[in-house]
Amino acid sequence: MHGCNEVMIDFHCHILPGIDDGSQNMEHSLELAWQSVEDGITHIVTTPHGNHGILLEQLGKRDKALAELRVRLEQEKIPLQLISGMEYSADGEFWKVVQEAPECRCGVDKGDERPLLLEIPLNMDISLAEDVYFKAQLKGVKIVLAHPERYEGFERNADMLQSLLDRGAFLQFNASSLHRGFFFFDSLPKTILKLIEHAPNQILLGSDAHHPEHRPAGFGSAREYVTKRLGEEVWKLMTDITPRNLLGLA
Numbered sequence: 001m002h003g004c005n006e007v008m009i010d011f012h013c014h015i016l017p018g019i020d021d022g023s024q025n026m027e028h029s030l031e032l033a034w035q036s037v038e039d040g041i042t043h044i045v046t047t048p049h050g051n052h053g054i055l056l057e058q059l060g061k062r063d064k065a066l067a068e069l070r071v072r073l074e075q076e077k078i079p080l081q082l083i084s085g086m087e088y089s090a091d092g093e094f095w096k097v098v099q100e101a102p103e104c105r106c107g108v109d110k111g112d113e114r115p116l117l118l119e120i121p122l123n124m125d126i127s128l129a130e131d132v133y134f135k136a137q138l139k140g141v142k143i144v145l146a147h148p149e150r151y152e153g154f155e156r157n158a159d160m161l162q163s164l165l166d167r168g169a170f171l172q173f174n175a176s177s178l179h180r181g182f183f184f185f186d187s188l189p190k191t192i193l194k195l196i197e198h199a200p201n202q203i204l205l206g207s208d209a210h211h212p213e214h215r216p217a218g219f220g221s222a223r224e225y226v227t228k229r230l231g232e233e234v235w236k237l238m239t240d241i242t243p244r245n246l247l248g249l250a
């Protein structure tokens with residue numbers, strides 16, 4: 001059971017209505033919110049897709065949707081905190097864009113310390129992440145790499161990802177990759193566990209929820225899966241302590 005003061009943070013979620021390929025309306029957003037709360041989630045980083053071409057427009061839409069959803073959560077008495085963020089798609093000179101518009105980063109702090117949730121295009125090989133990470137590091141942009149397990153070559157490149165962790169990168173895995181559902185195959189959890197074990201304080205977990213039925217919110221049985229193998233402490237690191245620090249929450 002979930003303790004009363006427990007914090008559980010979903011670091012990647014398309015819960016904001018009508019912005020991207022995630023929730024299409026307020027009703028679905030509220031459903032995703034309930035699913036999250038029922039699963040013990042207390043905070044969601046709202047991460048609509050963004051890239052340099054549509055960034056300013058997306059930021060405007062995001063802030064509006066975020067404000068609207070916060071009001072509805074309060075009206076419906078759904079105990080869930082929303083934190084602003086974005087899932088930014090890596091393009092040529094992404095670091096310039098994110099320096100000019102730091103509000104596309106995740107968290108409540110003003111300024112450049114906030115991390116950027118970065119995805120590489122989904123048809124790319126994960127080995128591209130190495131180059132992207134070095135460029136970001138050079139420019140002093142703190143990166144959380146979104147769902148590395150969803151790319152071609154993930155298992156083949158586990159050692160490279162391990163060395164990125166050694167250099168201070170953060171990796172965000174999708175909870176559904178550990179137990180079921182969207183984009184799952186059998187050997188995936190083992191490789192993910194290995195990376196979690198390598199640097200448990202540099203791992204975040206997200207639902208990457210898009211739709212209450214097809215790609216629902218919450219962490220599901222990922223919690224049991226992780227705590228059974230790596231213990232409660234590692235779970236707390238991934239879903240509470242590490243994200244709370246990164247996001248600048250009290």
Ligand SMILES: [Fe+2]
Nearest residue numbers: 012014087208
């Ligand atoms: Fe996503």
